[in-house]
Amino acid sequence: MTKKQRAEIIIERLEAEYPLADCTLDYDEAWKLLVSVRLAAQCTDARVNVVVKDLYARYPSPAALAAATPEAIEEVVKPCGLGRSKARDIHKCMTVLVEQYGGRVPEDFDALLQLPGVGRKSANLIMGDVFGKPAIVTDTHCIRLVNRMGLVEGIREPKKVEMALWKIIPGEKGSDFCHRLVHHGREVCTARKACCDRCCLADVCKKKL
Numbered sequence: 001m002t003k004k005q006r007a008e009i010i011i012e013r014l015e016a017e018y019p020l021a022d023c024t025l026d027y028d029e030a031w032k033l034l035v036s037v038r039l040a041a042q043c044t045d046a047r048v049n050v051v052v053k054d055l056y057a058r059y060p061s062p063a064a065l066a067a068a069t070p071e072a073i074e075e076v077v078k079p080c081g082l083g084r085s086k087a088r089d090i091h092k093c094m095t096v097l098v099e100q101y102g103g104r105v106p107e108d109f110d111a112l113l114q115l116p117g118v119g120r121k122s123a124n125l126i127m128g129d130v131f132g133k134p135a136i137v138t139d140t141h142c143i144r145l146v147n148r149m150g151l152v153e154g155i156r157e158p159k160k161v162e163m164a165l166w167k168i169i170p171g172e173k174g175s176d177f178c179h180r181l182v183h184h185g186r187e188v189c190t191a192r193k194a195c196c197d198r199c200c201l202a203d204v205c206k207k208k209l
Contacts, residue, residue, distance in 0.1 A: 003151055004168040006204055010149060011173055013200045014180040021176035021183075023129050025049065030105035030130045031062050031097060034115070037122045038089055043080040051079050062103040065094040089117025107131050120159055128175025136174040138162045141185030148194060150206025 015021075024045040027033040032052065039048045055076045059065045065073065074087035093116045097103055105126060106112060112123035121137055128135030136142075138158040146152050152164045169177055188195050196202045 001204070006149070006206075007151055007168045009204050010151070010201055011169070011177055013204075014177065014184060017200045018180045018183045021179040023125070023179060024182065026052070030126065031094070031103070032056065033126060033130060034093060034105060034118065034122065035065075035090055037125055038086055038093070038117045039077055039080045041086070042082060048080055051077055062094040062097045065090060066098045086117075092116035093118065105130065120162060124162070124175075128178075134171030134174055135178075136162050136165050136169060137178040138165070139178070139182065140191075141182045142178050144191060145181050145185050145189055148189065148205065148207045149201065 023033070025033060025036040025040060026049045027036055035055070036045075036048050036052055039051065055073070058076060059068055059073070068091065070084075070087045070091045073091055074083045077083050077086055077090070080086060096115055097105065109123050109127055112118050112126055113120065121139055124135040124137045127133045128137065138161045143156060143158065143161050146161065146165065147155065151168060152161055155161050155164060165174070184201075185191070188199050194207060196205070196207070199205065
């Protein structure tokens with residue numbers, strides 16, 4: 001079985017197992033997803049979803065965050081950890097959005113990468129979830145699972161994993177595939193233990209073959 005053939009089966013199985021392929025960060029505007037994904041570094045999505053409620057109540061727009069001080073933002077976001085650096089990045093990012101894009105998130109991957117605090121993972125998340133474009137989000141769940149499954153072999157660097165997956169995952173399937181890996185990685189194929197006895201992929205997963 002080739003990696004592409006294995007990928008096709010895995011995508012189909014995960015679609016059946018997790019029909020709702022949604023982002024676990026709450027947002028209703030593109031700029032809010034930018035903020036949340038920065039806060040989610042080394043923090044759970046559940047905690048981020050709680051913290052941003054207060055953040056957006058105080059600062060309801062990119063302009064409001066740009067006008068605030070990084071110290072004021074830090075006071076709100078510090079429960080997410082790394083408060084100083086996250087607040088600084090959020091402030092700089094919102095300032096760029098206001099000054100260069102009129103407060104709107106650019107619909108261009110390279111432009112997103114130029115925003116403070118935005119890396120390939122965040123840019124792909126925005127491209128896939130907000131703009132509905134081909135995207136592959138290589139977060140920790142994705143990297144762990146695709147290595148276990150045999151879609152990539154011994155690759156841990158996010159960009160290299162992303163590039164390898166582009167070769168075997170249809171672009172239009174990439175975003176939802178990565179969301180489903182998050183669900184599967186939390187519920188079945190966890191970092192601590194792969195529960196192969198109740199995994200819908202056990203017969204095609206390289207870990208079991």
